[in-house]
Amino acid sequence: MIVEFGHFALVLALVVAFVQAVVPLWGAQQNDARLMGLARPAAMAQLLCILIAFGALMQAYIVSDFSVAAVARNSNSLQPLIYRMAGLWGNHEGSLLLWVAILAIYGAAVAAFGDNLPPRLQARVLAVQATIALGFLAFMLFTSNPFARLDPAPADGAELNPILQDPGLAFHPPTLYLGYVGLSMAFSFAVAALLEGRVDAAWARWVRPWTLAAWTCLTFGIGAGSWWAYHTLGWGGWWFWDPVENASFMPWLTATALLHSAIVVEKRDALKGWTILLAILAFALSLIGTFLVRSGVITSVHAFASDPTRGVFILALLIFYIGGALVLFAWRAPALKPGGLFAPVSREGALLINNLLLVSAAATVFLGTLYPLFLDVAGGGSVSVGGPYYNATFLPIVLPLIALAAIGPFLSWKRADLPGVLARLKLALAAAILASILGWWLNRGGPLLALLGAALAGWLFVAAASEFAGRARLFTAGALGRLRRLPRAAYGMTFAHAGLAIAILGMTGSSAWKQEDIRVLRPGESATIAGYSYRLDSVGPVEGPNYHATRAQFTFIRDGEAIAVLTPEKRFYPVAATTTTQAAIHVSRLADLYAVIGEPDGKGGWTVRVYHEPLVPLIWGGILLMAAGGVVSLSDRRYRVGAPLRARGAEAVLR
Amino acid sequence: MTRKRRRLMFVSLGLLMLAGATALALTAFKDNLVFFYSPTDLLAKPQPPGHAFRLGGLVEQGSVAKDADGLTIRFRITDKKNELLVVYRGVLPDLFREGQGVVVEGSLAPDGSFAASSVLAKHDEKYMPPEVAAALKKNGEWRPASSAATTP
Numbered sequence: 080m081i082v083e084f085g086h087f088a089l090v091l092a093l094v095v096a097f098v099q100a101v102v103p104l105w106g107a108q109q110n111d112a113r114l115m116g117l118a119r120p121a122a123m124a125q126l127l128c129i130l131i132a133f134g135a136l137m138q139a140y141i142v143s144d145f146s147v148a149a150v151a152r153n154s155n156s157l158q159p160l161i162y163r164m165a166g167l168w169g170n171h172e173g174s175l176l177l178w179v180a181i182l183a184i185y186g187a188a189v190a191a192f193g194d195n196l197p198p199r200l201q202a203r204v205l206a207v208q209a210t211i212a213l214g215f216l217a218f219m220l221f222t223s224n225p226f227a228r229l230d231p232a233p234a235d236g237a238e239l240n241p242i243l244q245d246p247g248l249a250f251h252p253p254t255l256y257l258g259y260v261g262l263s264m265a266f267s268f269a270v271a272a273l274l275e276g277r278v279d280a281a282w283a284r285w286v287r288p289w290t291l292a293a294w295t296c297l298t299f300g301i302g303a304g305s306w307w308a309y310h311t312l313g314w315g316g317w318w319f320w321d322p323v324e325n326a327s328f329m330p331w332l333t334a335t336a337l338l339h340s341a342i343v344v345e346k347r348d349a350l351k352g353w354t355i356l357l358a359i360l361a362f363a364l365s366l367i368g369t370f371l372v373r374s375g376v377i378t379s380v381h382a383f384a385s386d387p388t389r390g391v392f393i394l395a396l397l398i399f400y401i402g403g404a405l406v407l408f409a410w411r412a413p414a415l416k417p418g419g420l421f422a423p424v425s426r427e428g429a430l431l432i433n434n435l436l437l438v439s440a441a442a443t444v445f446l447g448t449l450y451p452l453f454l455d456v457a458g459g460g461s462v463s464v465g466g467p468y469y470n471a472t473f474l475p476i477v478l479p480l481i482a483l484a485a486i487g488p489f490l491s492w493k494r495a496d497l498p499g500v501l502a503r504l505k506l507a508l509a510a511a512i513l514a515s516i517l518g519w520w521l522n523r524g525g526p527l528l529a530l531l532g533a534a535l536a537g538w539l540f541v542a543a544a545s546e547f548a549g550r551a552r553l554f555t556a557g558a559l560g561r562l563r564r565l566p567r568a569a570y571g572m573t574f575a576h577a578g579l580a581i582a583i584l585g586m587t588g589s590s591a592w593k594q595e596d597i598r599v600l601r602p603g604e605s606a607t608i609a610g611y612s613y614r615l616d617s618v619g620p621v622e623g624p625n626y627h628a629t630r631a632q633f634t635f636i637r638d639g640e641a642i643a644v645l646t647p648e649k650r651f652y653p654v655a656a657t658t659t660t661q662a663a664i665h666v667s668r669l670a671d672l673y674a675v676i677g678e679p680d681g682k683g684g685w686t687v688r689v690y691h692e693p694l695v696p697l698i699w700g701g702i703l704l705m706a707a708g709g710v711v712s713l714s715d716r717r718y719r720v721g722a723p724l725r726a727r728g729a730e731a732v733l734r
Numbered sequence: 735m736t737r738k739r740r741r742l743m744f745v746s747l748g749l750l751m752l753a754g755a756t757a758l759a760l761t762a763f764k765d766n767l768v769f770f771y772s773p774t775d776l777l778a779k780p781q782p783p784g785h786a787f788r789l790g791g792l793v794e795q796g797s798v799a800k801d802a803d804g805l806t807i808r809f810r811i812t813d814k815k816n817e818l819l820v821v822y823r824g825v826l827p828d829l830f831r832e833g834q835g836v837v838v839e840g841s842l843a844p845d846g847s848f849a850a851s852s853v854l855a856k857h858d859e860k861y862m863p864p865e866v867a868a869a870l871k872k873n874g875e876w877r878p879a880s881s882a883a884t885t886p
Binding site for chain 1: 826
């Protein structure tokens, strides 16, 4: 009964979305306040309907109602509660429901907190949001209904894919989707602005917090996914340039560009057309990402769906949204009032170069991800594109970008004094040289690229810190008061740039100086890696709630002292008949000790794989700091609810 | 400088960068595309030793053997018409099993065997890598019931 109720709520949401997509748009065209006024209650009603549907499906997962096909396929009564719940989005149908639910949350947020938006813009934004929801609700109801029943109901379910049974599933997809779908806000604002034919500083001020929120979630979500892969795949790697990873990385690159270009619109009233285009592209890449993952055209763990009708449906949606928005852009963008002029050497010039580099980087990832598909469709054979391609294309674009990220914040708006700025970067230059020498000395050499990576990390970190110190005049009297008065956005930028520097150091360290040791050990035997000696103490069976595991115990010793006990596992899930690997990790001296247990050799020994991964903890720390920068920047008073309203009030008084 | 000329400058700068990125990508494609072959394909398109490619097929029943060091693994990949010996040193993925589909990446050794640098088995037991399925289909050895059935 509850399931039918949820199904009904989902159909109702489709109807509401249709009304919300059509009526306010017509109202905005006719300048009819009553029709436009429908947008806000409709957005709220849509959220309510979808939350009811979500709750109903969640209930079916929690009580293991196997008469629901999706539950029977992806859940099992033996699964721990958290995986029964998170299992809702660990499959095609449920993850779409999560997608739509997040879309509705964003829409309702515009309705609830959008008091300061001009009514016509708000009506149009909500109508565009509803158009997106309409497509995805229809897709869900017609091709992938999460509430479809199964008759007769099986006695038990087929179990969630064991690889997904990890705490990572509880927070990686929701945060990633918050980011993906959050870019729909920038898209809706861009389309609404094109319909209005007007883009100004106020528009940028409304769009930027939503983009910032989406970017923050996307940063966190990608980081969480990477961390999860690192922990559970057992290969000691944190990024594989897998198509599914790229699908989330391309929107991140464009969202980062959008974040920076919106500043130029806000501060200098320039780059307006470009910013609109970026907003469209960022969401387009989110949709393409959804297409890549959901349609199953690229096979990987994440590709739950392999039904071609679904692929065609998503492709049609893709063409409709992206194509429609681009056509609208081509038609309306020339009508936008041209923005201010600016000199090449200036803050806005630097931000433009940042944008061009980020978009070029996204383009190389795009080509690498989709080329195998094109070639396959064209009958050119089956190929794959891996790490070496990205090292040859992505790195040459991103390395200069990182170098410039240190310089940009020093440049002043309009016209900057480059020699003066470079003089202020002496400390950062010293840090860069020091970092690469330190890297060379600690590792007795190392690839040139690694030394360059260390240098860039030092350069960016010290530049970000000294820009902040200079802004607050940290070493003169009254610094504390100035620190308090500094806008949160300034803190945000410093955190994000410093976090990037830290993450780069981590990536450099783990790629260049990682050590691997694979061997066969019998319990009691020892081996060494990177100055540690490790002993396989024992191997024995362990029972989990829905799996049998083989657990090994390693003791790591340094200078005769036991440092850590690691217990990696190999788990067998009988229902799904699948084995998974659980790596064990211990952080010691800014490096990860990483142990995996393999197969028995039949003669009392076990294959073991041990990694020493220097600086990996810095990757997670750096990504968290970047996301924290986004949060801090989001709390800037400019973006607080009502702040632009107050500004407008003041303007009225002046008039 | 006039507005138009300045805009033109920025647009051409942008196009230049995109062209640069595309050129980078195309040259990188030339060296870094890894092609997929089945053992039968290899007879038609022999690969020079040392040239990286992916080989896929089924792990032949009863062919998996470990060397004395316990780490080096030898097995044969078959597409039911032809087969090739694969040598791999390391830990096999969780889903590696005899009779199952597998894709290995590496290159031919001078002795004609395939030296694998990695073994990919990103699939569950009901699922077959699409390249392997296509290669088997081409050889008329495709039995969807046993290999490609999705969950009930």
